[in-house]
Amino acid sequence: MRHVYECQVRWADQDLLGHVNNVVYVDYLQEARVDMLRTHGRSRQAEQLAEGVVVVRTEVGYRAPLFFDFRPVLVECWVTEIRAATFTLAYEVFHERPDGSRKVYLQAATVLTPYVFAEERPRRLSPEEREGLAAYLEPADRAPRVTFLERPATAGRYPVRVRFSDVDVYRHVNNVTYFEYFQEARIHYFEELGRRSEREVTRPLLVVARKEVDYRVPVLHRPEPYDAWSWISRVGNTSFDVQSELCDGDTVLARAHTTVVVVDADAQRPTPPDPAFREVLVAALP
Known part of the structure; x- marks a missing residue:
């Protein structure tokens, strides 16, 4: 299963080249990730995973420039790996063409870990959190x-x-x-x-x-x-x-x-x- 988030492109997201700045895409990924974890959280503990995580690593591959459009850009996200204390999400940012194909602007991945902010330390995923993430799991090898x-x-x-x-x-x-x-x-x-x-x-x-x-x-x-x-x-x-x-x-x-x-x-x-x-x-x- 994959989650699709509709992200509104803002006029201020553009840079001097007239397209969405490379930094802004990472904000789109964050919005989609939080929406995915909040929307499909099965309990209060699962919902806390939406915000109670820190990003350990981000990999972004830019495929095509994205220009301002009143249509929301779509951000698809899913899980590619679940470990004891981390999980990895993959993303694709795109618009759908009339024929059903995709115009892909970006592909990315983030490694995240649950975090106890009161104690400033990471923690392990709970069995309930692992079960919730497993619904989106499509295993894939990590990029070198x-x-x-x-x-x-x-x-x-x-x-x-x-x-x-x-x-x-x-x-x-x-x-x-x-x-x-x-x-x-x-x-x-x-x-x-x-x-x-x-x-x-x-x-x-x-x-x-x-x-x-x-x-x-x-x-x-x-x-x-x-x-x-x-x-x-x-x-x-x-x-x-x-x-x-x-x-x-x-x-x-x-x-x-x-x-x-x-x-x-x-x-x-x-x-x-x-x-x-x-x-x-x-x-x-x-």
Whole structure:
């Protein structure tokens, strides 16, 4: 069994490229997940699972741009794995075409764990919770995880200041907001790379194709900034990878791996970057 959530696209969800920003999709996933667990909870304990969980890992693959539409976009979600203290949800974000086929915009997965917020610790799934999740179970193998490189000395630093609105009801920074932090850090890093170059570099149209985030330690609201570090870890023909860490001193709070594609603005297809931009990327490799 799968759950389908109708998610209204907001005008403010669009970015400068005129389509829904990559960060916003993660908010859609959260809305669908909470709706699924609330709608089909069989008891008060099962309903608490809707909000009494924390996200351990998020994997997002962007398939096509989503533009503003008054029609709700559909988010389908189901369970792919149940373990002692975690479970994994898969998602597909799409519109249905008149012929019944799908226009898929995104496919994703999140690993979640039940959490005792009063004691700041994870807990095991109860038998009742496992039974409720099993109704949605379609077992699937986990995707292989990328290898994180050790942060190089040339990594770019961006100070992340937590806004009061970033914090959820549990006084932690919401999992969606990490994507925004890493986006801000990545954009700042690209500007820094341009300044490092002795040549004039024009940044091409860049689109995020895939993003993986591992959440390790909750981020709390405070006046002092956290440190977000970014570096280039791979340069391909039409794409490259950026790895990032969100840190409090020497403590790594979260990690991200982002695959970015260079796109021809007219043809709307991947294209090799111009030599000057590629030279900047290659020079930044550890």
